[in-house]
Amino acid sequence: MTRQQAQKIAVSAITAAAGLVVLPIVLVIVYIIVMGAGAINWTFLTALPSEGMTEGGIMPAILGTVILTFGTAIVSIPLAIGAAVYLAEYAQDNWLTRAVRLAIVNLAGIPSIVYGLFGLGAFVLFLKLGTSIIAGSLTLGIMTLPVVISTSEEAILAVPQRFRMVSLSLGATKLQTIRHQVLPQALPGILTGMILGLSRAAGETATLLFTVAAFYLPRLPQSLFDQTMALPYHLYVIATQVPNMPLTIQYGTALILLLIVLSLTLVASVVRTRVRRRREW
Amino acid sequence: MAEQSTLQITGWNVWYGGFHALRNITASIPASQITAIVGPSGCGKSTLLRSLNRLVELEEGARVQGEVLLNGQNIYAPEADVTEIRTRIGLLAQKPFPLPMSIFDNVAYGPRLHGLHRGHLADVVEQRLRQVHLWDEVKDRLKRPAARLSVGQQQRLCLARALAVDPDLLLADESTSALDPHSARAVEDLLEELKNEYTIVIVTHNLGQAERLADYVLFLWLGELIEVGPAERVFGQPTHDLTRSYLERRFG
Numbered sequence: 017m018t019r020q021q022a023q024k025i026a027v028s029a030i031t032a033a034a035g036l037v038v039l040p041i042v043l044v045i046v047y048i049i050v051m052g053a054g055a056i057n058w059t060f061l062t063a064l065p066s067e068g069m070t071e072g073g074i075m076p077a078i079l080g081t082v083i084l085t086f087g088t089a090i091v092s093i094p095l096a097i098g099a100a101v102y103l104a105e106y107a108q109d110n111w112l113t114r115a116v117r118l119a120i121v122n123l124a125g126i127p128s129i130v131y132g133l134f135g136l137g138a139f140v141l142f143l144k145l146g147t148s149i150i151a152g153s154l155t156l157g158i159m160t161l162p163v164v165i166s167t168s169e170e171a172i173l174a175v176p177q178r179f180r181m182v183s184l185s186l187g188a189t190k191l192q193t194i195r196h197q198v199l200p201q202a203l204p205g206i207l208t209g210m211i212l213g214l215s216r217a218a219g220e221t222a223t224l225l226f227t228v229a230a231f232y233l234p235r236l237p238q239s240l241f242d243q244t245m246a247l248p249y250h251l252y253v254i255a256t257q258v259p260n261m262p263l264t265i266q267y268g269t270a271l272i273l274l275l276i277v278l279s280l281t282l283v284a285s286v287v288r289t290r291v292r293r294r295r296e297w
Numbered sequence: 298m299a300e301q302s303t304l305q306i307t308g309w310n311v312w313y314g315g316f317h318a319l320r321n322i323t324a325s326i327p328a329s330q331i332t333a334i335v336g337p338s339g340c341g342k343s344t345l346l347r348s349l350n351r352l353v354e355l356e357e358g359a360r361v362q363g364e365v366l367l368n369g370q371n372i373y374a375p376e377a378d379v380t381e382i383r384t385r386i387g388l389l390a391q392k393p394f395p396l397p398m399s400i401f402d403n404v405a406y407g408p409r410l411h412g413l414h415r416g417h418l419a420d421v422v423e424q425r426l427r428q429v430h431l432w433d434e435v436k437d438r439l440k441r442p443a444a445r446l447s448v449g450q451q452q453r454l455c456l457a458r459a460l461a462v463d464p465d466l467l468l469a470d471e472s473t474s475a476l477d478p479h480s481a482r483a484v485e486d487l488l489e490e491l492k493n494e495y496t497i498v499i500v501t502h503n504l505g506q507a508e509r510l511a512d513y514v515l516f517l518w519l520g521e522l523i524e525v526g527p528a529e530r531v532f533g534q535p536t537h538d539l540t541r542s543y544l545e546r547r548f549g
Contacts, residue, residue: 178394182455185350186407186462187384196410201397 048271055268064234069258074269076236080244081218081276083237084152084228088217091157092164093210097199099161100168100206105194124162129222131159136226150240152228159223160213167212171205172198204288211284215277221248231257247273303328304349304466304496309363311344311353318344320520322363326513331488331497333511333528335504337543340517342500346468349498350386351379367466384411387459387495389469393451395443400435403443403454407462425457429487449480456487467491469499473506485510504544508532516540 063073107113135155183193229249237244304326311319347353426432473481511528
């Protein structure tokens with residue numbers, strides 16, 4: 017075999033590997049659309065479930081997932097950005113910094129079911145929040161922290177040092193420099209991390225199990241201390257726990273969940289390109 | 298007109314980790330003149346310049362010792378307000394670094410930080426852009442990104458931005474080396490105009506430029522101050538062998 021042939025074979029193999037990465041996502045999306053699109057209509061989106069969930073709609077689950085995603089954002093984003101700014105701009109090599117980094121690595125490695133049990137112990141029982149939206153949001157928020165912190169820190173570190181120097185040389189304080197130069201320029205990266213974290217939270221099941229999710233709750237949550245249905249858990253329930261469940265409803269539910277997560281990602285990339293276009297350097 | 302500022306450097310040392318970058322520098326820099334710091338690459342020119350507005354201490358592993366007195370006040374005193382000091386000392390960097398915002402916002406950045414000129418910011422921006430002869434070129438596109446300007450225009454914008462916080466002292470770190478000859482000359486002419494109002498310190502590799510601009514010269518060699526004095530004397534009759542050989546090699 018000549019070197020040229022080896023080259024050709026290698027390039028083909030590499031290209032094939034890259035192509036194969038796309039295949040599963042396309043298959044999953046197409047399959048779910050084909051199987052589930054038939055279920056989707058106005059009633060399905062806006063009605064409460066009825067007849068033991070085999071009829072009616074999934075509105076409480078959709079709403080629950082949306083609320084939980086917002087709740088997760090409110091819990092995790094301020095904490096994560098604060099921690100990322102600390103790590104990127106202020107951290108010195110001391111015990112606090114090492115503790116924070118160790119915590120982040122470990123938080124990222126914890127299985128979601130363990131988060132669920134932690135939420136049950138800490139928020140539901142110890143803080144007596146009950147199985148509630150607030151307990152679920154807190155648990156999901158903590159779970160989301162590592163990814164948002166790491167991506168935000170990277171985005172902050174990627175802001176060229178010269179902008180900090182310019183700002184400081186004009187007499188800005190460090191805080192003003194972070195507020196007016198660093199954070200605005202790191203925003204696209206921070207948004208990416210936020211959305212990555214939130215879309216994972218939106219699809220999370222095990223974490224919700226003990227902290228917030230209702231098996232079957234044919235009404236809307238009344239307060240933050242109420243339980244709610246949520247799409248991923250609902251999907252699990254109707255796929256495994258309910259006999260004689262029409263397949264289209266199952267796939268329809270999966271499709272809606274997929275659409276919510278994908279639209280989150282889409283919004284993120286639109287915002288990101290917008291912000292990036294405004295700031296040229 | 299800005300207050301006439303003098304700068305006195307006494308026993309000044311800078312280390313980067315184990316590297317002794319500046320050794321026991323003592324010099325005074327006269328008011329309302331252009332002082333040029335010259336010397337071969339790596340001799341500590343930029344370090345000395347960045348010592349004067351306390352940017353040097355932001356470098357990784359930097360340690361300083363000595364005094365820098367601005368109008369009699371030690372800017373390295375523990376009670377000194379570093380942001381106030383940097384406000385009084387404008388810096389023009391080697392390359393133009395416009396902030397990723399509009400032309401207007403670049404000039405307004407400093408005043409906004411300090412809450413200066415509220416309500417008539419537009420006048421201040423216009424005045425500063427006129428001062429650097431950029432107004433006529435940009436007055437119709439103040440809201441456009443500063444990064445779209447030519448490099449020469451960007452450098453003048455950066456000068457306007459530095460002037461907008463009313464500094465007493467202006468530092469220029471090889472500020473023309475990234476520019477084409479025409480733009481470089483425009484910046485030189487500006488510094489010449491501004492020296493009546495500001496005490497100016499420049500670092501330059503370009504001895505021709507130092508000769509054209511400088512009233513006063515500091516010659517550094519491997520972190521030590523070798524010779525200092527009025528430009529005419531240092532360039533005309535250098536007293537130290539190192540200065541003489543450096544000047545001769547450059548002039549051929």
